[in-house]
Amino acid sequence: MNILKIENLTKIYPNGVKALDGVTLTITNGMFGLLGANGAGKSSLMRTIATLQQQDGGSVTFNGHDILLKPMEIRRCLGYLPQEFGVYPKVSAEKLLDHIAVLKGITNKVDRKQQIESLLQQTNLYAHRKKSVHTFSGGMRQRFGIAQALLGAPKIIIVDEPTAGLDPEERNRFLNLLSEIGEQVIVILSTHIVEDVHGLCSKMAIMDQGRIIKTGEPAALVAELQGQVWTRGMDREQLPEIKERLHVISTRLVSGKTQVRVKSADMPDTGFELAQAGLEDVYFTSTIENKSFVNQ
Ligand SMILES: Nc1ncnc2c1ncn2[C@@H]1O[C@H](COP(=O)(O)OP(=O)(O)OP(=O)(O)O)[C@@H](O)[C@H]1O
Numbered sequence: 001m002n003i004l005k006i007e008n009l010t011k012i013y014p015n016g017v018k019a020l021d022g023v024t025l026t027i028t029n030g031m032f033g034l035l036g037a038n039g040a041g042k043s044s045l046m047r048t049i050a051t052l053q054q055q056d057g058g059s060v061t062f063n064g065h066d067i068l069l070k071p072m073e074i075r076r077c078l079g080y081l082p083q084e085f086g087v088y089p090k091v092s093a094e095k096l097l098d099h100i101a102v103l104k105g106i107t108n109k110v111d112r113k114q115q116i117e118s119l120l121q122q123t124n125l126y127a128h129r130k131k132s133v134h135t136f137s138g139g140m141r142q143r144f145g146i147a148q149a150l151l152g153a154p155k156i157i158i159v160d161e162p163t164a165g166l167d168p169e170e171r172n173r174f175l176n177l178l179s180e181i182g183e184q185v186i187v188i189l190s191t192h193i194v195e196d197v198h199g200l201c202s203k204m205a206i207m208d209q210g211r212i213i214k215t216g217e218p219a220a221l222v223a224e225l226q227g228q229v230w231t232r233g234m235d236r237e238q239l240p241e242i243k244e245r246l247h248v249i250s251t252r253l254v255s256g257k258t259q260v261r262v263k264s265a266d267m268p269d270t271g272f273e274l275a276q277a278g279l280e281d282v283y284f285t286s287t288i289e290n291k292s293f294v295n296q
Helices: 040-051 072-074 091-101 109-121 138-150 167-179 194-200 218-225 236-245 279-294
Strands: 004-012 018-028 028-036 057-062 078-081 156-160 186-190 203-208 212-218 229-234 247-256 257-263
Touching: 004 040, 004 194, 018 040, 018 057, 018 186, 018 203, 018 212, 028 040, 028 194, 040 156, 072 078, 078 138, 078 212, 091 109, 091 212, 109 138, 109 236, 138 156, 138 167, 167 194, 186 194, 186 247, 194 279, 203 279, 212 218, 212 279, 218 279, 236 247, 247 279
Parallel strands: 028 186, 028 203, 078 156, 156 186
Antiparallel strands: 004 018, 004 057, 203 212, 229 257, 247 257
16 A cells, blocks of 8 residues: 655745645545645645655655655656646657656666557557647647656656646546556546546545645545535525525526525525535535635
8 A cells, every 4th residue: 555644734935825834634545636726736735746846844755755855766656747748849659758768767678668558558549659749639638648647657646637628528538547547556636626526536635725624535525515505596686695694605507597505504594405415515615614714
């Protein structure tokens, strides 16, 4: 079993932004979802784990090795798909993978060739292996990103916002690919898309303003809220008054009418019906409660 232990991690950028504020998490084998809005601090956490930037306080250990003291220990067993890959050089996918494999220390040519061929097959890019990555579509690039992350059989795989900008078909394809990676490694999926976490991850954390505000199994977190989510349709003009009085989780426009979701132990008002709680309700209630806690 691999164990990634993050303890009291803090990161303050030179402009004074506290991107990580005492993050503590233990992550073991399997798919782990890190959910948070833009700016919550997910990329800062991912980059620190990937040893691309140093923390200002706290520690990260992987299987007992402190990554600050022994960055090579983690780099050797890490696959990372960053949010922004930057500019791709104008070489074929196959050549680029070969180059990255050399950088990752896979020096045996036969081994390299075998790994690259099998990863190109796995990511459904074999037919495109002679094409330059800069001509690939968004979805193909992300699949290429996974192929390069999987080179060298890593024990931790970090994917940062991988489905942003993908069309529904490519997004499905990408998520299926992630789910095939297996349970023998740690996969951290950082995303702001609730459904990505729901279907795929056995464990998750919600991040907001540099803090972990909730952790657990998605199904268990949803079960905790069951029986407390109420919904009703109303005119938009009624909303301010409802927001004033009730704990509104979210509002959505459905066929021209505003559908409001409210958290309450009992029926909050006339006309409300008990709704099936979902992970989106967990996410919204946690972040709303964190904001009111921070603003107190
Ligand atoms: N290099 C940097 N210098 C200064 N501030 C930064 C830097 N990188 C991130 N930040 C700030 O730190 C906070 C957390 O950013 P981070 O990119 O980690 O969040 P995120 O959850 O990954 O969001 P996104 O998905 O938008 O990247 C934000 O307020 C961001 O503006």
